Amino acid sequence: MGPAFLWYTLFLLGLFAGAALLPGDAHDGQLLADGTRRRYTLTGLTLFLATNAVVAVGTLVFGLSLAPLITHFGALAITATLYSLVIGVVLYVQGRAKGLDDARDWPTMLRRGAMGVELNPEWLGVDLKMFAYQPSLIGLWLLVVAFAYRQVELTGRLTPQMGLFQVLWWVYLVTHYRREEFMLQTWDIIAENFGFALLWGDLVLVPFFYCIGGWALLEQTEPLSRAGLLAVSALFALGLWMFRGSNDQKHRFKADPGARIWGRPAETVGGRLLVSGWWGIGRHLNYTGEIVVYTAIALCAGIHRPGPFLLPLWLTVLLSHRALRDERRCRAKYGSLWDDYCTRARFRMFPLLY
Numbered sequence: 374m375g376p377a378f379l380w381y382t383l384f385l386l387g388l389f390a391g392a393a394l395l396p397g398d399a400h401d402g403q404l405l406a407d408g409t410r411r412r413y414t415l416t417g418l419t420l421f422l423a424t425n426a427v428v429a430v431g432t433l434v435f436g437l438s439l440a441p442l443i444t445h446f447g448a449l450a451i452t453a454t455l456y457s458l459v460i461g462v463v464l465y466v467q468g469r470a471k472g473l474d475d476a477r478d479w480p481t482m483l484r485r486g487a488m489g490v491e492l493n494p495e496w497l498g499v500d501l502k503m504f505a506y507q508p509s510l511i512g513l514w515l516l517v518v519a520f521a522y523r524q525v526e527l528t529g530r531l532t533p534q535m536g537l538f539q540v541l542w543w544v545y546l547v548t549h550y551r552r553e554e555f556m557l558q559t560w561d562i563i564a565e566n567f568g569f570a571l572l573w574g575d576l577v578l579v580p581f582f583y584c585i586g587g588w589a590l591l592e593q594t595e596p597l598s599r600a601g602l603l604a605v606s607a608l609f610a611l612g613l614w615m616f617r618g619s620n621d622q623k624h625r626f627k628a629d630p631g632a633r634i635w636g637r638p639a640e641t642v643g644g645r646l647l648v649s650g651w652w653g654i655g656r657h658l659n660y661t662g663e664i665v666v667y668t669a670i671a672l673c674a675g676i677h678r679p680g681p682f683l684l685p686l687w688l689t690v691l692l693s694h695r696a697l698r699d700e701r702r703c704r705a706k707y708g709s710l711w712d713d714y715c716t717r718a719r720f721r722m723f724p725l726l727y
Contacts (some may be wrong), residue, residue: 392499399412403563405563420507421550465490534601537605586673586684608665654718658722661723668682
């Protein structure tokens with residue numbers, strides 16, 4: 374693996390040190406099954422901006438190039454997988470030491486180790502489940518930028534579509550970190566144990582798969598038309614509005630049931646289920662918006678290469694399944710009230726279709 378192991382190790386250690394030492398906004402998590410709430414210090418935006426500053430200064434002052442991240446892409450992915458495995462084993466051993474698992478047969482131990490046995494493990498005061506989003510998303514961003522460095526290295530210039538690819542990912546990540554507290558409402562944070570499965574998804578799947586469009590863009594020399602660039606940008610803006618906007622509406626309603634949504638007081642079913650804004654059109658339009666965002670990012674590479682569209686296709690399958698799981702939980706939680714809500718918000722994810 375050569376230098377890839379050293380690079381990735383320094384990357385992880387640097388982010389972890391930043392998460393432990395840098396200031397961040399404090400937020401309470403959701404009420405847990407045991408009746409408690411965790412207090413989180415969210416440092417993601419600080420870490421993201423600090424990473425951008427280091428890359429900018431390194432490039433302008435010291436001639437840094439991120440292109441080697443692409444030439445060592447496979448070795449980096451293998452390194453991240455090894456770290457996922459090692460940390461997953463440590464977390465399982467740690468959980469067993471706390472009495473959270475007493476399995477004796479190997480199949481059960483492997484299964485529980487993969488899925489995790491502890492809900493909120495932490496090291497040195499850092500919540501590991503929330504921290505894992507930092508090497509995930511910041512790692513993704515560094516790989517996205519590395520494709521631009523690599524294209525300039527190979528061709529001496531940056532195509533407009535590669536430039537748009539950078540801009541869309543940057544906007545997506547900044548808008549994520551601007552409201553990082555939304556992550557505290559997700560099912561992964563609230564209810565999923567933290568083990569190898571979630572860890573591998575964060576350290577490997579997201580950064581190394583979500584940047585897939587960069588490979589197609591590297592091969593393109595013909596610039597995308599201005600009309601094409603504008604169309605992709607418009608589609609991205611629509612998806613981001615739907616995705617971030619619906620999550621913001623839900624967050625504001627939970628904090629204040631009297632919040633105004635799209636200029637009107639929030640309307641509910643039974644005083645509990647929001648039917649204003651996007652939530653009155655469909656039950657999971659936050660997922661729909663996310664799929665639209667990734668479709669727009671894939672379209673940066675045009676329509677002639679199938680590779681980039683594996684990402685929105687994967688998310689369509691994943692989020693459609695998650696929507697079904699969400700609805701089973703909601704029906705169990707709200708009973709007949711959920712049926713009333715479904716009558717108001719008739720569509721699950723795709724208005725007029727599904």
